Amino acid sequence: MKYWVLGVLYIAFSSSLLLAQTKVGGQVYDNFNQPIPFANIVFVNSTVGTITDENGNFYMESDDTYTNLKVSFIGFQTKNIKLTKQVTYNMKIVLEEEAASLDEVVIYKGKTSKKNNPAIDILRKIWDNRRVNGVKKFKQYNYDKYEKLEFDLNTIDSALVNSRIFNGMEFIFDDVDTSRITGKTYLPIFLNEAISKVYGDNEINETKEILKGNKNAGFSDNQTLIAFVKDLYSDYDVYDNYLKFFDKSFTSPLSRTGVSVYNYVLTDSAYIGNKWCYNILYYPRRKNELTFKGDFWVNDTTWAIKEINLEVTKSANINWVKDLYIEQEFDVLNDSVFLITKDYFQSDFSFSKKEKSRGVYGKRTTLYDNYKFDIKKDRKFYQSQVDPYNQDIYNREDSFWKSARMENLNKDEQKVYKLLDTLRTVKAFKRLYNIGTILATGYVEFDGFDFGPLFSTVGYNDIEGVRLRAGGRTYFTSNDRWRIEGYGAYGFKDQKFKYGLSGKYLVDRKSRLIVSAGNRRDVEQLGASLTNTNNVEGRSLASSSIIATGDNDRLTSINLSAFSMQIEPRKNLNVGLTGSYRVLKPADRSLFSLDFLNPETNQLENQIKQTEIATQLVYTPGRKTTGYGVDRVIVNEGDYATLFLNYSVGIKGLIESDFDYQKVQFLYQQPWNIGGFGVLNSTLEVGKTFGDVPLGLLSVIPANQTYLSIYNTFPLLNFYEFVTDTYATLHLEHNFNGRIFSRIPLLRKLNLRELVGVRGAWGELSEENILLSAPSNELLVAPTDEIYWEYSVGVGNIFKIFRIDFHFRGNYFDNPDARKFGVTGSFGFFF
Template identity: 25%
Template sequence: MLKTLCCIWVMLFSVCAFAQQPDVSGTITDQAGNRLPFTAVFVKNTTIGTLSNERGNYHLALKPGNYTLVYQLIGQRQTSAEINLQKDTVLNVVLLPEIYHLKKAKVTGEDPAYAMIRKAMAKRRFFKKQVKNYSCKVYLKGVQKLVSGPKRYLGDSVLKALSLNKNGSGILYETEANSQLNYAGSTKIKEILKASRAAGDHPSLNFNRAIDIQTSFYDNLLHWDALSNRSFVSPIASNAMGFYRYKFRGDFTENGRLVHKIEVIAKRKSDPSFNGFIYLEDGQWRLHSLNLKLFKLANISFVDSLQITQQFIPVADSVWLPSSTRFNYRGKILGFIFSGYFEGIYADYNLQPGFPPDLFDNQIMEIPKQAFRKDTLYWNANRPIPLTRPEEIYYYNKDSLGRKRQSNQYLDSAQKINNHFLFVPWLLNGYNVRSKDGKQLYNIQSPKDIVFYNSVERWGINLAPRYKRFAPNGKTLDIRPVLRYSFARELLNANVYASYRYNPAKQASFYGKIGSDFLDLNNSGNVSLFINTLSFLFTEHNLLKFYQSRFVQGGTQGEVENGILLNGFMEYSDRRSLNNFYKDSTQVTPILRNGIREQSNNPLDPGSDVPLFPRYQSLSFSGSATFTFNQQYTQRPDGKYIEPSPYPRIRINYRKGFPVVGSDVNYDFTSVDFFQDRLRMGIYGYSSYFFSGGTFLNHKKLYYPDYKQFRGGQPFVFDSSLGSFHYLNYYVYSTNRSYLEGHFEHNFGGYFLNRMPFIRKLRLEEIIGGSFLTQRIRDNYHEFYFGIKKLLIRFDYGFAFDGHSKIYQGFRYVYSL
């Protein structure tokens, strides 16, 4: 028996020893002994490779055998080393500076770089489309650091909580991932995540997917949503001569190929263009490598500078593809200086992958559950770039904290700290209480959303707590009870809303609501009780008009096919008009401070207290079908996440009032919406539009709440949701006949303001837009506006017309819900 066990042990040891690949590692330095970070290291005539880390250290696991390792870094001479690898081997390498040979140019002639760039432009489209299909492995890594910050905010407790050193610097976020990237043209991409690991809070600028970091300077324009609202011009774009100056800085020979170094200089600092160097291979005029930068004057957001480096390797005869792409960034916010990088390492290119016929569909990324369950042993064996010591410590601390967080003692302590009540955050955003396992959330809204004042109820409170439960599979339960009490009327309205998301992959849910409430006469209204309270108290203008409804509602939504979302909703309600409180009591309608009597709750006849409609009952159905063409999505374990679409969407709506079971209405309404948000317009920013047309096929019997309503913007604070008017009186223009409305807005992303001295330092974005509404009852309405925006702050100024008469002009502070 003992002999048998020994044999088994020897066999297992032999198998493990055979399976374990030897490792070549070392440090890469320059002549002066300075470590060279992010140097490409790859096996000659293959696409197997890695990068050195921030300390210049590298390692590469290979099967035993003879290899030629190639070391390549922009600005350094490429170096090769022969190695017979049978066991773990240390191989330190010194790179010499590249020696550039300058050509003699005619004194009166243009710089030689221009002729080279023209040749690269002529080959740009060829190289863009040269490779039809490929698959490869991609290793992604990202790190964000706090460099420094105001001392008054970095006390000992903060330093400890963020794992910062005594100088207030350290790692804030760290991530790495292994993916399989499959490519069959720009419209057929599929990323399959194999493993992912992250520690810390996600930064605002994030490139942690292979499809995010994939960058081709063979495209005319390059765009990153997180970075800017406009695109950037490639130095070899077909129109690049209008944006760049070029200078020849020399050439060098590498593996028998002549490589030219060309400096690219933005003609105007405010242009959406790069500064730096590109390297072109002579004769072929393909990109050999590049090192380019964007600065804040190019109107980039969240960061002050972004550096992009990209290196290429031969994958096959005459085919070169990226071996690495790297984004380095640096910024400053409120005195805090931060920096970071994201990099992608490409390996094991296959130009004849033989994709299964059903591989490419609208799912562009697949994230299986097991991708997040890889342990330290996996990462030690599958991480091509060695961690630096600070990175190791950061992961260790976060992993230790993660294990500690599983204990009941820690969960109880964390729950107590996280749920600690703070008055100012509650005043601004409400108060959240989470269960210690994070699966339940309780919310109490801000006091600004609780207390209200209007002409119908006068002072009142609107208590709307919220309970939400999260399941690991993405299913959620959401319950929102509401208690609304008018002190003047001594009247309580109560209702409860509940929804259950039962199939995240199909965006499928059930929802319902029952009770009573005072509702806005405009069912598309966008004025909150808080904004109305401020308006009524300080300007004596009551923006909201109410009616009372007792109702029971129920509905469901879900995708029947990818990109086809159906929604159905039934309601039975008892509705009645309301007058201002003083009319309902024995008191006389008050005189306002401006000497004018208070307007009534009837928006169509503000000088009269005649009810807008009689009390009636309504049984109605509302349904819609939304079509998103070529809808792409990422499939996660907790649900389906829709990617931004470059195509317009269409929504078909239908609403029916049934004259049965005591219902007093009888109508049929249908409409079609055609809309798109953020249509890219290259260097000129992006556009958004919304067009809608509809009619009442049958209008035998309906009342004002059943009319087609429109999203207006009477208050100074305006919601800029797609399909909203800036200045429209949203009650007066409601209709029970046909209508046609349109909205268009364009954000230039700083195209004009960036050209103005001093102003361009503010990095503002200019906006123009307009809307129109035509319907059979009133004159045509139209409005025009322009505005400026910086991050989340935006102010517009515009004009509104009823027919040919100007009815309003003024400012709006614009926000988006």
């Protein structure tokens, strides 16, 4: 078997020589045998180069043949090396220190001066001549766009080939190739191509992208995966001060703040096309910061970037990404306008950053062509929608792709289509695919039906005791126009069965008109959220927390029926109308009471019957979704603003409804990306209830009696500690993304991330509403005299998956069972 593997690798290696004429790789050392990071490597008489990583390693290849290699670094003598073979790996290059630099510690460490540095002089000219990027120079624009997404399994060796996990799939290793960026072997496992026409109008700030064709290898339904990757590799402008990838803001080497975090070296000058350009190498001044290393070529008259390479340093505080590499090429027109023509993005997703660890390459190649300007289109063109799910787009003929591609597929990419079509028939691959789907979605897939979610199967609270739940949903594709969901649950302590059943139908794809209805009978922790709506499909986490601080027995039995309609008149603006009827009563009246005095009959009531009609407006600018069916998947969760407005009316006497009231609620949630200082999440909620209502219909300041960190709750409040009919709350939480810890030597290597937060709540409760619920004997208090507040400090990224928060109460220490201090935590996979 091992000889067969060696034969396959030999064939793959030999065939790769036909594609790349010169390959070099190795490590650069000083004369003390210490690796030299960020040394400059270039093929002599070319503009092809790279720099070493933090461990002095490098790899470089070119389609052309070169016979000499030049290696240089500040404070060391430049070395020219004769290449005797087309492929030279495992090179050990030793640089000698320059005699005049032996005593200059700053230069020896690779630090460059900010004064009298020609590279920084050029950088200042880039700032002074910097223009609005490309198409933003024109009133209107349109262009053709070709995008290719690819995933590759990398670091292929005999141990992986012989692994039991690939039993029955050995044939896939016939197509192993070598990365031109890292020199590692890789196996293509997924490919998606898309052709689009992009239109934009800078006067009215509108853009529209029309998909002309889409093709992917092996699977017809990869919209979520594709959209997720596109969001990770979102569009960026290298002239911006910060470039955002993987929810992190990296300092651009072209930014005005770059001189404080990068070293710059002017290394060369040459013609790029017909433009004379300077080459500047840059690398970080400190470790563990969100920075790049690489180089760029800049024109000597327009001071516009012609080419730029960016590679994230391995010490950067980012998880699950071992390498990240970017190439951009620009076409400079008329010495005044520069337009991007090519954008190449490659990342290496891996559990470990060790050099020999395996991972998955994610590659995106985007080509731009056929630019046209100042062709005006009516505003209606940008706002109107066609049916977004056109099957013809996903079933284009081969002739379409041959003419539409701006770059031909290489031989390995051509094989991917055939490879994955074959893999779909292999049982071993289906088994791996199913396991991955369960971990990603929480559902077990059957033909047309999903069982789950598995993560909510077991729960616990003081009323139900141990709770078991089983449910599922209809599911054929992500573009289903209808869906039915349901579940059943049983509590072993209260010995009662609960259930929920709902259905929804997408009437029109263009306007996303959806009608839905359902019924739910369950036990719920009311007041876990201020702006919760009458959702019949689920319940809050607070209702089933496995471990809680204090008793969790103030639960409510709810019987809810609802019918709703919603429509999306324009992108990310959702308008909804819901009619609901609910019956609320204590889950255990001996522990908790919702009793109120009926003002008309003067009799004591122990349950609330309420009919309500609610209108909601939800605007989520910047939200990205995938799927064209009744359900869509959000691909940039937590990375967009949310504005929510709810106006609801309680109608007394309709279906035995008990109360007349009006309720207005508003929520504004916004993440603020503060460049290199991290992300600030903010939420403002305000609301008021007009009319007299009992406890079950009032607004409860959301408490958190779990040990989980739940945003938009108050972790030191007990349930029903504050009850209001008029309220305002503010939540602020800032994640510094390790900016402070990265400057502390003992903590730097741990890549921890510091968090701080502050929360406040103010509210009022009328005397009429207090008296209405007096028979319940519940203490109803609102934070009226002074704003209730808490603050917290936290440490995230512990072992890359854990976060711990320490909370401190600011006031109201005399409240019953008031908690002055608390600790919460959470698990999650974050970049």
